[in-house]
Every structure is written in C-alpha cells, then in structure tokens.
Amino acid sequence: MMKKIQGAIVINEERCKGCALCVETCPFGLLQIAVRKVNTQGYPYVEQTNETDCTGCANCATVCPDACISVYRKKVL
Amino acid sequence: MTREEIIQSENLVMAKPRLMNDTTMHYCPGCSHGVVHKLIAEIIEEMGLEEKTIGVCPVGCAVFAYRYLDIDWQEAAHGRAPAVATACKRLWNDRLVFTYQGDGDLACIGACETIHALNRGEKITVIFINNAIYGMTGGQMAPTTLVGMKTSTCPYGRDPELHGYPLNITELATHLEGTAYVTRQSVHNVMAIRKAKAAIKKAFTNSMNGIGSNLVEIVSTCSTGWKKSPVEANKWMEDNMFKFYQIGDLKDVRR
Numbered sequence: 001m002m003k004k005i006q007g008a009i010v011i012n013e014e015r016c017k018g019c020a021l022c023v024e025t026c027p028f029g030l031l032q033i034a035v036r037k038v039n040t041q042g043y044p045y046v047e048q049t050n051e052t053d054c055t056g057c058a059n060c061a062t063v064c065p066d067a068c069i070s071v072y073r074k075k076v077l
Numbered sequence: 078m079t080r081e082e083i084i085q086s087e088n089l090v091m092a093k094p095r096l097m098n099d100t101t102m103h104y105c106p107g108c109s110h111g112v113v114h115k116l117i118a119e120i121i122e123e124m125g126l127e128e129k130t131i132g133v134c135p136v137g138c139a140v141f142a143y144r145y146l147d148i149d150w151q152e153a154a155h156g157r158a159p160a161v162a163t164a165c166k167r168l169w170n171d172r173l174v175f176t177y178q179g180d181g182d183l184a185c186i187g188a189c190e191t192i193h194a195l196n197r198g199e200k201i202t203v204i205f206i207n208n209a210i211y212g213m214t215g216g217q218m219a220p221t222t223l224v225g226m227k228t229s230t231c232p233y234g235r236d237p238e239l240h241g242y243p244l245n246i247t248e249l250a251t252h253l254e255g256t257a258y259v260t261r262q263s264v265h266n267v268m269a270i271r272k273a274k275a276a277i278k279k280a281f282t283n284s285m286n287g288i289g290s291n292l293v294e295i296v297s298t299c300s301t302g303w304k305k306s307p308v309e310a311n312k313w314m315e316d317n318m319f320k321f322y323q324i325g326d327l328k329d330v331r332r
C-alpha cells in the first residue's frame with residue numbers, strides 16, 4: 001500500500017542538548033544522538049537516521065524541552 | 078516527494094512557539110521547565126494574550142524565565158510571587174497574571190504567600206513545578222521530597238522521624254474556599270503534555286474570566302538533582318512520584 005502521509009523534521013542542532021527524550025519518543029525509532037559530534041554549547045545533538053519513514057506525527061517536537069524540532073507534514077496524493 | 082517539497086511553511090505542524098525567543102535556555106538537558114515554558118508560550122499565543130500577560134518569576138531554576146518568553150515579566154523575591162501577582166492583577170484587572178514557581182519557592186519559603194493568595198481567591202494562576210528537590214542550589218531536600226528519597230541533604234533518604242512528612246500543598250489548596258481549579262499534571266510523555274496544556278489553558282481562561290485562583294501543579298523531573306539521565310528520571314518519576322502525587326483534576330468549581 002502506498003504511504004499517504006510524508007513528514008519531515010528540521011533540527012536546530014545549536015539549541016539541542018542531547019537529552020534523548022525525542023529518541024525515546026519517536027514511534028519509528030528514526031532519531032539518534034550523534035556520535036562524537038557536539039554543538040557550540042558542547043552538547044551532543046540529535047539527528048535523524050531515516051528520513052523516508054517519518055510521518056510528521058510531531059511527538060519528538062512535543063516532548064523536546066528546548067523546542068529544537070520543527071515538524072512538517074504533507075499528504076501524498 | 079522530496080524533502081524540499083515537504084519543508085514548506087504551509088506544511089508546518091509544529092515549531093518553536095513564536096513567543097519563545099532564540100536565547101538558548103540555561104536548563105539542563107531534559108528539564109521539565111523547558112516543556113512547560115513551551116506550553117505557556119503556545120497557550121498565550123492561542124488565546125491572543127501576547128500583549129496582556131504578566132508572568133511572575135520565582136527564585137529557583139526558573140529565575141531566568143523572563144529571558145525566554147516575550148511577554149511582560151516581574152521578578153519576585155524568593156517565594157513572594159503570589160503576593161506580587163496579587164498586586165499586578167489588582168492594578169491591571171484586564172491582564173492575565175500568572176506565577177511560575179518551583180516547589181522550594183512555593184511550598185517552603187513561599188508557603189504562606191501561596192496559601193493566602195489562593196485562599197483570598199485572587200484571580201491568578203499559579204504554575205507549580207514540583208521536582209521534589211531544590212534544583213538550583215544543588216538538590217537539597219524540599220518540603221515535597223518523598224519519604225525515603227535521597228537528596229544531597231538527606232543522603233540516607235528522607236526519614237519522617239527526623240525530617241517530617243512531605244507536604245502535599247496541592248491537596249491542601251483544594252480545601253481553600255478561594256480556589257476554583259486545582260489540578261496536578263505532568264509532562265513526561267506526549268499524552269501527559271497534551272493534558273497539561275489543556276489544564277493550563279483552563280486555568281488561564283478562569284483567570285481571565287475572574288473565576289477564583291487556579292493552581293496547576295506539574296510533577297516534574299530534575300535529572301541533574303536526581304543524578305539520573307532524563308529518560309531514567311521520567312521512569313523514576315512514574316514509578317515513585319505518581320504514587321504520592323497522583324495525576325488528575327483535584328477540584329473544579331465549574332464542573
């Protein structure tokens with residue numbers, strides 16, 4: 001069956017503190033804390049490992065305490 | 078469909094609230110304060126009260142809340158936020174006035190102000206972030222610390238014989254004539270965050286409509302103070318805090 005909804009997220013890596021609450025929350029396990037990469041705050045930050053399976057459910061952005069994630073969602077016709 | 082086609086302003090479903098500015102917050106990774114700040118910003122925006130809101134900051138980790146949300150703020154001395162909020166609301170009756178306080182601020186040094194402001198039925202909302210310790214000063218025991226819970230000032234666990242019992246101030250507030258809406262929420266997962274948002278919105282609506290004083294407790298984590306990772310802290314909160322601090326509406330005069 002064809003997927004009907006496609007999502008995408010944009011992560012503000014500079015605001016991220018790598019708390020990993022979003023990693024825990026993503027229903028598809030599409031996020032991870034970057035390995036051996038830190039931002040200018042000195043924190044490891046989150047990155048999306050798989051872009052195609054994102055549905056734009058916005059769970060990651062909802063739990064993010066630092067409001068680093070923007071979520072986009074589009075219906076596929 | 079390419080990523081560029083999805084990332085268009087008309088497809089945006091969630092982003093940093095407009096009222097939250099670009100200053101990076103000083104809170105530790107995973108701190109509940111950030112989530113609650115976000116909810117407050119979203120609600121004020123949804124209610125169209127950007128120019129009509131006065132927040133009162135506490136002393137505690139949230140002391141710098143005024144740096145993060147673009148609304149009017151007043152800083153209060155430790156525990157005195159409800160007294161300052163009383164003055165603001167009485168002087169500017171058409172404003173949304175809320176305090177934002179930690180458990181050390183609200184339930185210890187400010188217990189008197191809190192109880193009296195709520196009992197007088199001031200038309201304000203008190204947002205109470207309960208992480209069961211003094212977060213900012215190094216994780217000391219607070220009145221809200223659970224029996225048996227280890228903190229930097231009770232390293233063998235809170236002993237009621239020596240330290241007394243935890244103070245359930247939200248429960249206490251339900252017995253005060255002046256309170257209209259008293260609720261206890263948390264922000265540890267998506268469902269809880271949605272419910273907490275609805276609760277804060279209801280409290281703000283009551284305050285704007287001049288209906289009693291409103292208390293929203295948010296049972297929170299302090300991963301640094303509890304010496305846990307943010308994910309572990311959430312788990313610990315679910316297993317331990319929720320037994321004593323049960324989630325749900327405790328009083329709602331309008332129901």
Ligand SMILES: Cc1ncc(C[n+]2csc(CCOP(=O)(O)OP(=O)(O)O)c2C)c(N)n1
Nearest residue numbers: 136137138155179180181182210211212213
């Ligand atoms: C009059 C006064 N007494 C003590 C302090 C020290 N102090 C600063 S923050 C704080 C505790 C705040 O804890 P809480 O309200 O639980 O907020 P949190 O930091 O956990 O968010 C204390 C005791 C102070 N600043 N002023």
